[in-house]
């Protein structure tokens with residue numbers, strides 16, 4: 323068995339499992355947010371049980387539309403508030419941050435833990451070796467009642483990582499390069515695991531970015547393992563980090579990936595750095611490193627959306643917020659921001675957005691004709707200064723652009 | 725229950741959840757969702773024309789995109805009895821089964837036209853056409869059990885002995 327199979331077998335109380343097998347696993351944590359929880363609450367009530375399986379293992383988060391941008395969003399809050407009060411579950415309701423970030427910060431994710439989330443990016447937890455699986459509201463409601471989930475054991479695709487990335491290559495470039503290779507459905511129903519000596523050069527933050535976007539290739543699970551090669555997997559693909567370059571996913575697919583250096587004449591009107599993909603301290607460090615010396619281009623909105631209140635607090639302590647604001651950036655409250663097109667910076671027909679978020683589908687951030695490019699925070703920072711897509715490392719550090 | 729018969733509607737590859745149920749319909753009450761079924765697709769007036777038991781036929785990666793469960797809910801509410809596709813995005817497939825909408829994985833490209841009456845056996849995965857039989861992937865025992873119960877909520881109620 324490979325380590326995914328070992329984790330799943332343990333959660334199912336079995337000695338061994340094999341790909342394709344139907345198993346019933348115990349779940350260690352469940353999560354839903356303000357878009358998916360209201361329907362999960364309705365479905366839970368349909369089941370008709372009087373209690374949840376474990377109130378400490380159910381987490382509700384208000385992150386997608388906070389503060390409420392519509393009356394409907396506020397009603398979602400009330401539905402979750404009532405449920406949280408009735409069953410005594412964990413409820414983050416004051417803009418503490420994006421669900422996947424809060425799970426990592428406040429719920430000590432462990433290797434082998436089974437985490438079920440009513441959000442497709444629940445796979446982010448794989449950065450810590452946890453098995454994060456995205457589900458719909460009904461499946462979440464069932465798990466809240468029973469504490470179990472039925473799964474089919476996935477085939478494992480191993481990415482064997484070696485080497486070290488160049489200075490301006492980020493976790494985002496790693497995963498975009500892989501999505502280009504596999505396509506948006508190349509890993510459907512599979513678990514993708516990252517092993518090899520090269521993973522030691524990737525920070526927890528990089529690992530979260532990488533696992534987060536596993537779903538963009540269709541993966542059921544994305545998870546980091548150890549430095550050793552796992553033997554019993556369906557397929558292994560080698561990845562040499564030193565061969566990677568900064569890349570950008572062009573409209574309208576995360577798999578439409580090109581080197582940033584080939585896109586340099588494309589003008590942008592908005593740059594977004596944030597989300598569960600790239601809204602962490604190391605991501606904003608990339609932006610600060612540039613905005614210490616350069617101002618945001620007059621034709622660009624630079625929106626910075628910290629993934630959590632803790633991260634924003636650190637940014638304040640380090641004096642970054644002042645530097646970023648003085649250079650022309652706007653820092654919003656922690657949350658999902660404009661990532662899925664609900665509020666706080668929607669794009670109109672004429673806009674071209676470069677964003678560190680995870681999806682550039684047609685209409686994702688507003689109007690269908692708005693163009694969305696996805697890239698790393700390093701690429702986003704220099705793009706915001708020059709007003710055109712820019713490969714990171716182009717601007718001189720410590721001085722003004724000539 | 726495991727043999728379904730209906731009229732086919734043929735779509736292409738990568739029909740995403742925005743085509744199945746556009747984002748703007750997410751603000752609607754559940755009862756209104758069927759009116760928007762496939763509104764973002766190549767057949768925008770699908771909801772007005774679909775009949776009870778009709779079958780959607782598609783290529784690869786049906787249901788990709790967001791995890792919105794409202795997408796299969798809209799199809800089921802509109803009367804769709806089965807979706808057959810070359811492949812499904814995982815979360816869509818699970819959502820559909822969990823709300824009691826059967827889905828079958830099969831390659832049908834070039835074999836079925838919109839309007840054809842076809843028959844599908846969920847247990848064997850066979851799709852019976854006028855002059856051919858296609859072989860799809862049979863549903864797992866676990867999936868069949870959920871479909872037979874009419875969805876996951878009913879199944880959980882049975883298993884927990886709630887009534």
Ligand code: SF4
Pocket residue numbers: 386420421441443597598599657658661662679680
């Ligand atoms: S930040 Fe974006 S991708 Fe992440 S949970 Fe929020 S809406 Fe989804």
